[in-house]
Amino acid sequence: MTGLVMVTKGGGCGGGGGKGGAKGGVKSREEEQQNQISVLALLLAALRKSMVSCRVDSRDEVISSTLQHMEIGWPTNVRHITHVTFDRFNGFLGLPVEFQVEIPNRVPSASANVFGVSAESMQCSFDPKGNSVPTILLLMQERLYSQGGLKAEGIFRINPENGQEEHVRDQLNKGIVPDNIDVHCLAGLIKAWFRELPSGVLDGLSPEQVLRCNTEEESVDLVKQLKPTEAALLNWAVGLMADVVEEEESNKMNARNIAMVFAPNMTRMSDPLTALMHAVQVMNLLKTLIIKTLWKREETAMGGYSPMSSHSCDCPTDEEFDSQPEMDTSCELRGPTSDYDNTLYSNCSADEDEIEAEVESLGEIEECFVRQPDEHKNITHSFFEEVVDESQRDDSSPRSCSVRSIESGVSFTDKKNKSSALCIGNGENIGDTDMVDKLDEPTRSDTSSLSIAG
Amino acid sequence: METQFDYFFKLLMIGDSGVGKSSLLLSFTAGTFDELSPTIGVDFKVKHVTVGGKKLKLAIWDTAGQERFRTLTSSYYRGAQGVVMVYDVTRRETFTNLSEVWAKEFELYSTNQDCIKMLVGNKVDKESQRVVTKKEGIEFARENGCLFIECSAKKHVNVQQCFDELVLKIVDTPSLLAEGAKGVKKNMFNQKTPEANAATGACC
Numbered sequence: 168m169t170g171l172v173m174v175t176k177g178g179g180c181g182g183g184g185g186k187g188g189a190k191g192g193v194k195s196r197e198e199e200q201q202n203q204i205s206v207l208a209l210l211l212a213a214l215r216k217s218m219v220s221c222r223v224d225s226r227d228e229v230i231s232s233t234l235q236h237m238e239i240g241w242p243t244n245v246r247h248i249t250h251v252t253f254d255r256f257n258g259f260l261g262l263p264v265e266f267q268v269e270i271p272n273r274v275p276s277a278s279a280n281v282f283g284v285s286a287e288s289m290q291c292s293f294d295p296k297g298n299s300v301p302t303i304l305l306l307m308q309e310r311l312y313s314q315g316g317l318k319a320e321g322i323f324r325i326n327p328e329n330g331q332e333e334h335v336r337d338q339l340n341k342g343i344v345p346d347n348i349d350v351h352c353l354a355g356l357i358k359a360w361f362r363e364l365p366s367g368v369l370d371g372l373s374p375e376q377v378l379r380c381n382t383e384e385e386s387v388d389l390v391k392q393l394k395p396t397e398a399a400l401l402n403w404a405v406g407l408m409a410d411v412v413e414e415e416e417s418n419k420m421n422a423r424n425i426a427m428v429f430a431p432n433m434t435r436m437s438d439p440l441t442a443l444m445h446a447v448q449v450m451n452l453l454k455t456l457i458i459k460t461l462w463k464r465e466e467t468a469m470g471g472y473s474p475m476s477s478h479s480c481d482c483p484t485d486e487e488f489d490s491q492p493e494m495d496t497s498c499e500l501r502g503p504t505s506d507y508d509n510t511l512y513s514n515c516s517a518d519e520d521e522i523e524a525e526v527e528s529l530g531e532i533e534e535c536f537v538r539q540p541d542e543h544k545n546i547t548h549s550f551f552e553e554v555v556d557e558s559q560r561d562d563s564s565p566r567s568c569s570v571r572s573i574e575s576g577v578s579f580t581d582k583k584n585k586s587s588a589l590c591i592g593n594g595e596n597i598g599d600t601d602m603v604d605k606l607d608e609p610t611r612s613d614t615s616s617l618s619i620a621g
Numbered sequence: 622m623e624t625q626f627d628y629f630f631k632l633l634m635i636g637d638s639g640v641g642k643s644s645l646l647l648s649f650t651a652g653t654f655d656e657l658s659p660t661i662g663v664d665f666k667v668k669h670v671t672v673g674g675k676k677l678k679l680a681i682w683d684t685a686g687q688e689r690f691r692t693l694t695s696s697y698y699r700g701a702q703g704v705v706m707v708y709d710v711t712r713r714e715t716f717t718n719l720s721e722v723w724a725k726e727f728e729l730y731s732t733n734q735d736c737i738k739m740l741v742g743n744k745v746d747k748e749s750q751r752v753v754t755k756k757e758g759i760e761f762a763r764e765n766g767c768l769f770i771e772c773s774a775k776k777h778v779n780v781q782q783c784f785d786e787l788v789l790k791i792v793d794t795p796s797l798l799a800e801g802a803k804g805v806k807k808n809m810f811n812q813k814t815p816e817a818n819a820a821t822g823a824c825c
């Protein structure tokens with residue numbers, strides 16, 4: 168958007184005189200003058216409105232009274248003072264000082280706020296994968312990466328300092344990305360950005376749909392139902408999470424961990440308890456997508472397939488990969504006959520209580536597989552043995568070290584949903600007692616860190 | 622398998638994400654340490670302890686530190702007799718957030734005037750990375766009327782003492798003790814019903 172600011176010396180109309188006396192860039196042809204007069208009149212009216220506080224009142228009155236009872240003459244002493252441009256990032260460029268008082272210095276985006284505003288109404292840019300996401304997210308991501316945030320232990324899990332977050336948030340709302348922000352603050356703000364959207368990125372999917380979605384193929388199909396804006400945001404976020412998981416050795420965030428801290432920010436529900444239940448399903452969905460992304464990256468890096476095939480969803484490799492009959496949702500370990508795909512998928516649907524204990528170890532397995540996709544046959548066998556060992560150990564260790572007095576509960580399981588909700592509802596410790604008793608699940612302390620077995 | 626107990630108390634663990642709330646709890650209840658995943662929502666464990674010849678049943682609620690779940694926490698505070706406020710001695714922000722966020726939430730939502738607060742500085746095994754001094758912890762505890770202890774869930778240092786002191790203090794507070802006893806009555810009543818059924822079943 169560009170515009171010309173024309174200012175006439177001496178307040179504009181010189182009392183009907185000055186015919187043909189216009190200088191400096193005003194052509195003398197009659198028709199053009201007529202046109203310019205009307206344009207000028209409009210401009211003057213507009214300026215008069217905007218300049219009320221800049222100009223002395225008396226002068227303003229002179230102009231208006233002149234306009235009222237005098238025939239408008241030709242402009243005199245017209246000069247081209249400056250050329251003004253406007254863009255959404257830098258605001259007005261080249262604006263004379265006297266006008267700047269009225270206009271904010273920087274106009275960061277279409278909206279004044281960065282948080283709590285839908286992505287549609289924000290200034291967007293393209294990320295390297297071609298997702299159109301709000302520029303502010305890309306700025307924060309770039310800063311996070313350049314400050315080594317990906318290697319920071321517990322990135323996206325750790326809370327930023329409250330005071331700093333508020334400060335940075337204010338600055339971002341003004342369109343400034345301050346220097347030297349703590350990486351956890353950046354990560355926290357990225358999560359906050361998603362959390363505070365008017366509607367969650369995954370709100371377009373019903374909880375039932377997410378619940379039913381167990382395999383990678385189903386997950387990919389499901390997120391195709393999202394609107395373009397949300398799909399782009401999700402795709403960007405999954406890429407970000409995959410970047411985090413690639414640095415797992417430093418930051419200790421595996422696919423499950425990062426998915427778990429992002430999941431509750433991706434949906435928006437009025438009832439926090441429902442949101443809690445839903446968060447687990449969303450977590451599984453995100454984890455599946457992250458693993459798929461990592462797997463694709465690995466595939467590309469291995470060079471086993473052309474970049475074209477690894478990027479295309481319809482490539483034969485993927486189809487073969489996706490449509491394995493062993494792709495099972497029941498999470499049952501089938502012993503050494505199960506192949507790689509089954510292993511990979513089996514933990515995508517950890518929706519049964521019993522399975523949760525194994526998820527951690529399976530999580531590790533899938534990491535290994537992602538790293539060494541070509542050796543999967545051999546590894547499968549050895550890992551299955553390990554899984555069995557793991558689960559045996561998981562089951563036996565609490566027994567051996569306990570003590571009947573140690574009990575632990577899984578607080579929100581599907582079956583017991585009602586009792587726990589009730590308990591929180593009435594909130595008396597009497598109620599808690601009941602719940603504790605109902606939920607006492609002997610010797611399962613290892614699973615209790617996964618508090619909702621959705 | 623029925624464990625008899627004389628008092629029932631609800632304890633709550635709060636603090637920033639990743640300070641080691643779940644680890645502390647795991648260390649206390651199972652004596653083990655593991656690299657745990659972030660908690661979703663709330664998780665709880667039950668442990669029986671004996672204090673002065675009285676059998677106590679502790680239900681310890683372990684809350685999620687993730688910001689998204691803070692809206693949920695108001696319901697956790699209700700009816701708690703003790704609250705464990707955890708920070709990480711190697712991360713100052715977890716300490717400042719305790720005063721700026723968590724202590725305020727507690728004041729706002731706690732239904733119990735006498736509820737005992739325990740301030741816990743975790744991860745003292747990382748002594749070289751420590752940024753919050755013990756003195757600062759003591760100072761904070763004094764200002765806010767909390768008990769204070771520094772511990773390490775990883776090395777199992779002071780974990781037992783942490784909960785012991787908290788429980789002792791609860792038992793020493795008459796109003797809390799009364800609440801704990803009230804919970805038991807209801808509980809006993811509930812337990813008797815199935816027992817009676819089982820007894821008749823055995824008879825026939």
